[in-house]
Amino acid sequence: MAASSRDQVLRLYRALLRESQRFSSYNYRTYAIRRIRDAFRENKNIADSEKIEELLNKAKANLEVIQRQGTIDHMYATEKLIIERPGNT
């Protein structure tokens, strides 16, 4: 039970980060990645399975938001910001 839950969490985490990379807007991309990392880090020690399930559902909902918004952001992409030099995020 714990193992599959752990796998689920990791899969979601990777999926969230992967989808966030697709944002073409610097702002959205860096915020999403940072927020996802910090949120998972903050909740990593939670043991209550109900709470874990609630958080996982929230993560799944957010994943869908990021997928949709990533596509829209890509459709309406514009020039890169001046600070997005090659090598930066």
Next chain:
Amino acid sequence: MLLWRRLAALRGERTPRRLRAGGPGPGPGPGRKSDGGGAPRPLYMDVQATTPLDPRVLDSMLPYLTAYYGNPHSRTHAYGWESEAAMEKARQQVADLIGADSREIIFTSGATESNNMAIKGVARFYKSRKKHIITTQTEHKCVLDSCRSLETEGFHITYLPVKKSGLIDLKELEAAFQPDTSLVSVMTVNNEIGVKQPIHDIGEICRAHKVFFHTDAAQAIGKIPMDVNNMKIDLMSISGHKIYGPKGVGALYVRRRPRVRLEPLQSGGGQERGLRSGTVPTPLAVGLGAACEVAQQEMEYDHKRISQLAERLVTKIMSEVPDVVMNGDQEHRYPVLAHQLLWSLPMFCGQLEQMKTWLTHLLDLALVVSLQKKKWIIQCRSAYST
């Protein structure tokens, strides 16, 4: 070519030609090339003026811009019902952010309309007995202008001065009360220099004098915890586009107990408790609600992050740039509104070009630099963006 540049500089044009050269003019569009198509966009640092839409907010708005397009005031069919349900949900989300009841929230077109409604509405309703209003000299233009227009209607207004720190003097406020004062209007966080007024104390004073307290909380909402009951606020203006929500929508909190009466500015079909007639724009209201909900959830995390960034910005500039003065109170400010740090740098005219190059190179930011006599006043508006 050189003559053109000189003429452009004299005219005060600030957008360099190189930025206009890329792509078919300003404005987005699917036809526009993204990678390497044009000149890079400047870094946005004017977050005090407006904020980008949070993706979560846009996501919540889109269904109401495409599929669920019913008028929320259509009582007789499903399109109306679903639209109304969304509007009421948004109302509850806004209310939750400020500790109010959802029946106390009125959707408006923005904080300017909310301010106008609050000030003119309260003043005119009670004009038979009460003809005095107290406000401050550092309020937003819409508040000051509303007061000015009330003066032509026969009201008298006290404009309280602020101390050097930007805060008002509570003793002066106490002294300004008159038997016919109907309203006190003080903004929570200043949009120019970021100082936070002592709203708790002002609320107490107003309650003691039985005078309504209005606050323009456009810059404070979603960034610092606001509770209309703790702070004894009777009217509060909320702006959508300052909290990562859509432009063109705002809200006005109007206390029900004890009831605050307003004379409506906008006449019509009696929507929004008769105080603001007109179809409520469901997608915008939904966006405002979502923005408030996101703000509430993220407030603590964002506050921590922005405090770190603001600390770094202020410390580096104060320590490494010579002869800098920071305007506004050091303690009673909202750290994020290191958004709006105004510094004064004494400069000699001869070193103008050198200083400009140095700063642009060092900070690599989009600064608005203007020359006033022999000083550069650098308006550096730092961004919320990561």
